[in-house]
Amino acid sequence: MKTHNIYVGILLTGFLFLNSCSKDFLEITPKGTSLEANYYKNEAEAFNGLVAAYDPLGAEVVVDYADKVGLLNTASDDCYAGGGAYGDRLTWEAWNTFTVDPIVGPQADFWGRNFTGINRVNTLLPKIDAVPDMTASKKARFTAECKFLRAYYYFDLVRLFKNVPLFTQLVPPANLFSVTQAKPEETYAQIEKDLNEAIPDLPEVVPTEENGRVTKMAAVALLGKVILFQNDESRMKEAADLFEQVNTSPNYELLPNFGDIFRPDNKFNKESIFEIVHTSLAVGYWGPWPPAGEGNIFTQMCGPRAYVGPTYVAGWGFNPINMDLVNLLKADPRYRYTCANIDSLTKATPGASYQPGYQNTGYFIQKFAPLKEFQATGAGDPVLMYPNDYIEIRLADTYLMEAEALVRANADLGKAQSYLDNVRARVGLASVPATLDNIYKERRLELATEGHRFFDLVRTGKAATALAFKGFTAGKNEILPIPYTELTNTKLVQNPNY
Template sequence: MIPMKRYITLAAFSLTTVCFISCSESFLEVDPRATQIESNYYRNPEEAFNGLVAAYDPMGWEGKGGYGNFVSFVAGSDEAYSGGGSSSDLWYLQTMNDYRLLDPANGPQLDFWSKGFTGVSRVNTLLNVLNEKEIEGLDDAVKARYIAEAKVLRAYYYFDLIRIFGNIPLITAPLSTNEFYEVTQVSPAEVYAQIETDLKEAIAEANLPDKVPAATEGGRITKGIAAALLGKVMVYEEKWGEAADYLSMVNGTPGGTSTYGYKLLDNFSDIFRPDNLFHSESILEITHTSSAASGWGNTSRVEGFIASTMFGPRSYSGPTYDFGWGGCPITPELITLLHNDPRYGTTVNDVDSLVDLGLATYVPGYLNTGYFVKKFAPLQEFKNTGAGPATINYPQNYIEIRLADTYLMEAEALVEAGENLSRAAALLNAVRHRVGLAPVDATLENIHMERRKELATEGHRWHDLVRTGQAATVLQSKGFVAGKNERLPIPLEELTNTKLVQNPQY
């Protein structure tokens, strides 16, 4: 744990320190143990690899203490309410459920800022070393792969930061302490240009593999991940033709197996099984583990999947599930929308039906509807029984980009570009066919609706509403203000003694 309030300063801090990583079961199951002075580090290939793993590590952070993860955007959308024990419990969700409560001092924004800029700073340190320092014994091909991976990671962190905050600094090299205080924000176009450059250079790198063996390198960056991320970035930039081109590289023939090995799973519910990791539909999968035995004293760097506990019913007693914090009870609107959809049973945990049958009890929380998120529910079968509290050590991974998502993004891009509408229809209907639904025309309305149903409660809906300009209308009842709430506020701590400027209306 690094005890610093301004997390962008890690860009300066990492110039003199680097995390020393001990890997456990898979590539991304990491446990930072100590720090080393950079001048005494990166002495050999093992230490270069440790630096790479340190650059990956923030991807899996579940928050700084407020647990600002994708769950915040579920609560901030029309999919769910905040929940919790009361209107003051799970405050990071309350501020997203009622935008009138969201301000620079209150909200999940510091968690996202910390995660993003810590990742950027670690990448910048690693790239600086790999480009400037001769590491004895480090093979040139391996070094080239590390550089490509680092560039994709920097693009990933900056894409999150630009979507969430809009107005951010662009830092591509380690900073001195004095330089930090002179940092200013740049235009979103400059950030997107850097993201594109990093991803295109990584895709062009011959030593970045198309895919990796899941058993030993699951979650590690590949060309498939880079292409999927670049296609998604271009969707947000509304570069429709280019977006479709990159996404088609990922998707291949609709319903078939792509060049990168991606294929829709036959069974929708298998996507989210904690024991079905790095399957053929998973593109960008964030690893979580119980083996790190995270404790309450280091909640800012938890390696387990806290989202499972956040979604569980309060004081639950009954079959299948474990108790949780009662976060994100699903809205009646989404229940009605999904009720006759084949994906309902995988998406919705109807706890009240178990209560009505006398099979379970729970304590209804704030804004309770009786319906909870099932895709990431805390399952008794996977509850941690080893070291560390079970609450913050669920082993389920989070799939941030999966094939059905990229199918629907490519379909949207093709329709927006007015190109190859037959392929757009094939992509859309491959997603529907998987769950036994009849084909429909490839219209924007149908594609957006399919995204809403297919990806429900996975953290995409809020971003989709913002990028398509629907957020102010759809989220009006939550106090969403147009021209303001499309972005989170810059954290209050980041404004003191710096040249950073707050986002409009905050």
């Protein structure tokens, strides 16, 4: 199994994507290639290994441009693939039209990102206890972070592919070709096991210089989400109880202004539970593929092409917003923080213009838009250096997930109503009944273009209807094919109908 050679026992530590505004976290010295057997001799080396395990969270390029949010938007009814012309990025367009096959599509990017992370976790985990200059509490924390990360990577894999190999330790290269896929139930059980073991040893909060590292409530929230997404109605109260721990924590609150959630100058705000970090402080430049840097390339990708005018920087025209979503949001206060109406802006501004790209609607993603005020200056190519973070889990999301779980459990419906009301009241909207349909609609409006919609459609059984206009086929397109290269001379089996 090729898997980008990730199980050959060599750790590639690098200048990676776990960052904050802390100089210490940004200046992890690259170690190049170091034989795994000779590494992890002290705490600094163990920390480098931990940083390496976090690294794939923010990977913007794997095989192709591979931003997780952008690709998931592409597969949803929130956005189209876009770009300059048809086929600008074939991997994106294939998922946009559900013409993915084992060779063409984003599957190699998702497979490579997540199994790279899993390999790095499995490389570090058995070494932690033997590191001589670490305290017991620090060893426990590093171990917990590793288990959270392995759970996170496998949660993506099981939702994207369903049938994947389950690795909890390194596999000798000679044995890789005989590895088989685990049942989804086995993968989910391991995800839950890792999270349950991680939670006790994670901190409630981290100091500013450690922003980006996992906290206890991030793991609790992810565990609740893992249970919710398995659709076992007998466990909905269990999921709700986990979300309640997060939602009643004094460390989190809804921000008064919805638009402030996403600003790069407001990172790790009170609404953020688990945040994936990008920075403009590391120089980004083009060279051997993939390009260097730690910025959010998706921010460049989703900007309007050849734009000239106020506020925004020219981008590449990806993920234009579907008019169905635009029309749903137009009467909603979240509209202006979600949709950038570039068509109207350029028409109303003398001298302003942009180049409509493929599948252009005139509306672009505001939450991650390339704004002039955050464009990098100085060394490097600014298109590779946008500092926009991605909040993977935020409080409004956990409010709505708890409301959903309570309704599905037929438990505390008053509390479900309260959480739905809180999300709407934050933007000045009146109460609506806490039905599943209203909760799902609120998720779409609140979390629009943040990469949640495709998975929500699949898990609720609504994908075939909502995505019919894109060519979605039920019983096939809920998951991706196993990458073709992973099937060569291995015992892996292709997913149905591919």
